[in-house]
Amino acid sequence: MSENPTLQSSLMEHLKIARELRSLEIHYHPEKCKGVWQCYNVCPVGCWTPDYDRRVVVFHDPEKCIACGACVLQCPEDAIELK
Amino acid sequence: MATVFMKWLETSPKDYDRGIQLLTLGRIQRIKQKIATEYLKPDMRVLEIGCGTGTLTAMMAARGAEVTGIDAVPAMLAEAEVKLEAEGLLERVSLKHMDAALIGERFPPSSFDLIASTLVFSELPPDEQLFVLEACKGLLAPGGRLLLADEIVPTGLWSRLLYILVRLPLVLLTWLLTRTTTTALRDLEASLARVGFQAREVASYLGGSLVLFEALPAEAAPSAFALPPTVVGRLRHRASLRSLLLDLWLLFFRIIPPYPKVRPGLYAVGHPDASSPVLVTGNFDLTVRRLVRAIDRQVNAWVLVADSAGINVWCAAGGGYFTAEKVIAAVKSSHLEQVVDHHALILPQLCANGVDGWRIRKQTGWGVHWGPARAQDIPAYLAANRKKTDAMRWVRFPLRDRLEMVTVTLGFYALLILLPVFIFWRPSFWPVTISLLGLSYFYALVHPWLPGRDGLYKSIPLTFIALAGMFAYNALWHPLPSLTLFHWGVGLTGLSVFTGAELQGMSPLMRGEQANWGWEALIGLTLIAIYWLVPLALGWR
Numbered sequence: 001m002s003e004n005p006t007l008q009s010s011l012m013e014h015l016k017i018a019r020e021l022r023s024l025e026i027h028y029h030p031e032k033c034k035g036v037w038q039c040y041n042v043c044p045v046g047c048w049t050p051d052y053d054r055r056v057v058v059f060h061d062p063e064k065c066i067a068c069g070a071c072v073l074q075c076p077e078d079a080i081e082l083k
Numbered sequence: 084m085a086t087v088f089m090k091w092l093e094t095s096p097k098d099y100d101r102g103i104q105l106l107t108l109g110r111i112q113r114i115k116q117k118i119a120t121e122y123l124k125p126d127m128r129v130l131e132i133g134c135g136t137g138t139l140t141a142m143m144a145a146r147g148a149e150v151t152g153i154d155a156v157p158a159m160l161a162e163a164e165v166k167l168e169a170e171g172l173l174e175r176v177s178l179k180h181m182d183a184a185l186i187g188e189r190f191p192p193s194s195f196d197l198i199a200s201t202l203v204f205s206e207l208p209p210d211e212q213l214f215v216l217e218a219c220k221g222l223l224a225p226g227g228r229l230l231l232a233d234e235i236v237p238t239g240l241w242s243r244l245l246y247i248l249v250r251l252p253l254v255l256l257t258w259l260l261t262r263t264t265t266t267a268l269r270d271l272e273a274s275l276a277r278v279g280f281q282a283r284e285v286a287s288y289l290g291g292s293l294v295l296f297e298a299l300p301a302e303a304a305p306s307a308f309a310l311p312p313t314v315v316g317r318l319r320h321r322a323s324l325r326s327l328l329l330d331l332w333l334l335f336f337r338i339i340p341p342y343p344k345v346r347p348g349l350y351a352v353g354h355p356d357a358s359s360p361v362l363v364t365g366n367f368d369l370t371v372r373r374l375v376r377a378i379d380r381q382v383n384a385w386v387l388v389a390d391s392a393g394i395n396v397w398c399a400a401g402g403g404y405f406t407a408e409k410v411i412a413a414v415k416s417s418h419l420e421q422v423v424d425h426h427a428l429i430l431p432q433l434c435a436n437g438v439d440g441w442r443i444r445k446q447t448g449w450g451v452h453w454g455p456a457r458a459q460d461i462p463a464y465l466a467a468n469r470k471k472t473d474a475m476r477w478v479r480f481p482l483r484d485r486l487e488m489v490t491v492t493l494g495f496y497a498l499l500i501l502l503p504v505f506i507f508w509r510p511s512f513w514p515v516t517i518s519l520l521g522l523s524y525f526y527a528l529v530h531p532w533l534p535g536r537d538g539l540y541k542s543i544p545l546t547f548i549a550l551a552g553m554f555a556y557n558a559l560w561h562p563l564p565s566l567t568l569f570h571w572g573v574g575l576t577g578l579s580v581f582t583g584a585e586l587q588g589m590s591p592l593m594r595g596e597q598a599n600w601g602w603e604a605l606i607g608l609t610l611i612a613i614y615w616l617v618p619l620a621l622g623w624r
Contacts (some may be wrong), residue, residue, distance in 0.1 A: 031238035041453050044478040045592070066592060068401070070435035078542070 133203030137163030187218030335494035342393030365391030401439025542583020
């Protein structure tokens, strides 16, 4: 394999990135949630629903997720991952 | 092909280093060597503001100084750490992720013998320049000095003319090769004097456009000098010739830099007082004007414009241009705490993907409230005591926005598709133009009802509709020869895939903006092969 990227290798690289981006998913760890509601507050598509009785958030509509990463950054408990 | 363009715009720390070398024709290296050899003594305590990839940091540490390097960009610091580690200098250096605006409160007074900074001040908004210079004065120990190297606009008429003639092509070349550019400072000497430094030029390169200043705190300067709060001005919603022309340009060529920018700082909308809300936003001209249009004459508020590199808040936050550091810098350098009696910032909800709210809370003590997704909802949000309804939280993609974004995308098509067609393939120009316009606006119209969420999937039904239209035209109005029909079928398929995939990056509801261009290229190459090879194989002529 040559060191320099060829048209073919860079195309394959981008197809790989495309696959990865497309398969990015939210991984939610509800046991870490302390009910801060930041994710609910910043989600632009309404994936999260607060459960006021148990003081946690529910990942209610995963299919709406656009993988913007706002909830991941704003969660103070690191309960949400995007990978 | 907006996604290709965005990919190309991305710049790495290595690109930045190459760009700066080229832009200063290597003179920046000489300045760094001069600083390290003439001013450094062993065990000197040095602060480097904006250490970047650590070139000067390493030179100073190698001469035995104890260096603290700060930078607002984590990727630069990571690069610097690797460089210093490789040279075995890491133990003499402490690297910190920090915006320049925070040095005054993060380090004890009189804790440095030397403060050095190269090509950083020209990156800061004017208010922050003064704010950081003032902080530098407090951090210097007795006998300490400040060394600033930066690009300045020469003062003499002839040297200015020469500067423009030399600099313009150099700026263009550098930007094309590395996507890096800088802005020259206008009145660094005046700023230094205003804050209470006695400055003198100790080196000058490139016709006086790249200079090194040595500045010492002036003895006569008042010891408790404090800059007054700075309100840049009042913003009103008003249509003018400038705003109309700008809107027209932005409708087609929004993605092409340089982006029209607003000077960062604190602005008044209406007649705000000490208890009025503070709305934070980015410094893209259109963003600020749309915010003002939404709130002017309805609420009295302070608008704090932070530096987002002239990009809208969502994209700037996603791309790493609009960060917590930029908001912190704007809060500090505008002396916001002297203007209002509360500690609440309202941030646009859509910058939450890149502006770390907790970092702002921890570093400044200001509360962060996530405002509505759209500026139009701000008056209702404020009236409801900062309570958001779900409708204010959610992003939609209504027809009006779809039409606007299709037009923005078409600005690129015009350049990238229609121009080559016009030059090399003149007879096809109007048919291609009409097909492209028709397909794009039809797509905008029916977008929500096409199945699938990914633009590539949505382009499949779009292709079928386009081909059905072509066959209907052939059967009902104007029968075409089969070779022409075949060529048009391939062409329309290509345009449909392109249209479908490209609006993906423009839509707020689809993920993976950069995900599709590999597929687009693959499909495009396949279609070109089919276009040439199938008629050859079948012997059509």
